Amino acid sequence: MLKVTLIRPPGCQHCAAVKVTLENMRADYPELTIEEIDMTTPEGQEMVKKYNILSSPGILVNDEFFAFGGATEEQLKKKFDELKQK
Secondary structure: OEEEEEEOOOOHHHHHHHHHHHHHHHOOOEEEEEEEEEEOHHHHHHHOOOOOOOOOOEEEEEEEEEEOOOHHHHHHHHHHHHHHHH
């Protein structure tokens, strides 16, 4: 299983770009699922506090904090490949 959760506000263009990157990565990682949580909702606010997300998007990989403010395709690939080896 490979699950990425994006914690983001509505209308965030940078967040949308990260999502497009993730969708394009599905060719190499068909098991990848992408979930989005609106950080302005109670659930989103709880996650912002829990993971101390200072800029959007907050990114969780398999329900563990990975980054905030985005991530490059290379950074994501490295993380995904590490998880595949476990």
